[in-house]
Structure formats: C-alpha cells, structure tokens
Amino acid sequence: MIGKKIVHIESCDSTNNYIANLISVGNIDFGTVILADEQTKGKGQRGSEWQSKPAENMIFSLYLDSANLSVKNQFILTQFVSVSLVRSLLKFGIKACIKWPNDIYVNGKKIAGVLIENQLAGMMLNGSIIGIGLNINQTDFGTLNATSVKLEKGVFTRVSEVAYLIINELNFAWEEVLNIQTNRLNETYLEHLWRLNEKASFRDTQGEFEGIIRGTEESGLLRMERNGEIVTYDLKEISFVIST
Numbered sequence: 001m002i003g004k005k006i007v008h009i010e011s012c013d014s015t016n017n018y019i020a021n022l023i024s025v026g027n028i029d030f031g032t033v034i035l036a037d038e039q040t041k042g043k044g045q046r047g048s049e050w051q052s053k054p055a056e057n058m059i060f061s062l063y064l065d066s067a068n069l070s071v072k073n074q075f076i077l078t079q080f081v082s083v084s085l086v087r088s089l090l091k092f093g094i095k096a097c098i099k100w101p102n103d104i105y106v107n108g109k110k111i112a113g114v115l116i117e118n119q120l121a122g123m124m125l126n127g128s129i130i131g132i133g134l135n136i137n138q139t140d141f142g143t144l145n146a147t148s149v150k151l152e153k154g155v156f157t158r159v160s161e162v163a164y165l166i167i168n169e170l171n172f173a174w175e176e177v178l179n180i181q182t183n184r185l186n187e188t189y190l191e192h193l194w195r196l197n198e199k200a201s202f203r204d205t206q207g208e209f210e211g212i213i214r215g216t217e218e219s220g221l222l223r224m225e226r227n228g229e230i231v232t233y234d235l236k237e238i239s240f241v242i243s244t
Helices: 015-024 075-090 149-153 159-178 182-191
Strands: 006-012 033-039 058-064 097-099 103-106 109-121 124-134 199-204 207-216 222-226 229-233
Touching: 006 015, 015 033, 015 058, 015 109, 015 124, 033 159, 058 159, 075 097, 075 103, 075 109, 075 124, 075 159, 075 182, 124 159, 159 182, 182 207
Parallel strands: 006 033
Antiparallel strands: 033 058, 058 124, 097 103, 103 109, 109 124, 199 207, 207 222, 222 229
C-alpha cells in the first residue's frame, strides 16, 4: 500500500536522493513516502532544479518495487502519477491538464512537476523513485510561469491534507496498473493532455515550428503532426513555446 509508511522530515537535499540512500542500505519498503518541508537541491526534468519555498508546498517522493513492468512499458508510471495528480486537484475544484510528459498545468501555468527515476534489472524495472512537487500555499514565483492551489482557490490549504488525498488517488491508480487497466489510464491521460489536437508552437533542433499533438506512443514518445506527417519526439528533442 502506498503511504503505509510516511516519513516526515524538515529538510533534505532531495527527497528522491533520500529514498535512493535508503535503497542503498536495504532499508525501505514498497510504498514508503518521504515528505519534506524543504529540499535544498530539488531535481526537475531535463536536469533542472525544482524551486519551492520552505513549508509552503508539497514535496514528496515514493518508492515502488513491484510493478513487474518491462522497460518498454515504463511510461505507464508517468501516466499513473500524472493522472493521480489531475484527479486530486479536481477534488479541490481545480481543473488541471498534463503538459507532456508529466508536468501539471492550470490555466497555462505550472502547478506541479514529477521526476521518475527507475532502477533496471535487464529489461525489467527493479524499482522506481517517484518525486512530486506540488505548489500549494506559495503565491510569489518571481518570473516563473507558475501557480498554486492558493492562487487558484484563494484559501490556505494544509500540505498534509493535499498529501493524503494524493496518496489515496495514487493507490486507486496503482490498482489500475496492477489489474492491467492501462487502457483506462492511457485514455484518462490523453483526455487531460495539454494542447492535444490543437495547433501550437514548438521548438526542436531545427528551430520553432507549428504542429499538432496527436497523442503518445506506448513507449511515451510524443506523436506530433508536422506538415501533414506524424513524427515522434523524445523528452529532450522538443520543447513547448509558451506565451505568458
């Protein structure tokens, strides 16, 4: 069960690193959650840093080791956690969408990010560390294109309240993974995929272009219609051009 054991700490360099250290000494159980008030070197996608004010947002990582997933099916974990976050925010009256592959956006602004680090054993996943950062009570993000639960709803929300709600949604979605209800997860993921079937601006190694997202491959590659043809992109091969 996810969240059967929750460790609440004041500060660490990274909750993902904290779990990695527990794994290295063989002292962690499936579903363990590390919840921190502050992390000094939070990690984001593409090697970026996740910035968060102390005690104002939800920063946690969880450990999974029994999905029995092959490397080629690891994108299911991205769908699993992204869908859980969208479902959780909806219960707070916040309609969110998923910016491929797993950033969570509200009204064009980022409210949450996910970092998944997998350990492999041959062609199978041996374990996964899933880090989640969700903006809850922070209201000043400087020049960052970001929002929070408080900015969207106008009220203070306890971090623990959000964390327990997300843990419940993660457990619900995990049952979908274990029962091989991946079509349901995929359908829900696509329902909330930002800019799906809409013409938008993107940038790749050749420069800026207009394209239309047409979904994802089973492997997680982004399917893009460009000049009437379908092409696929990996995470570091394309970026969204976001107007603010």
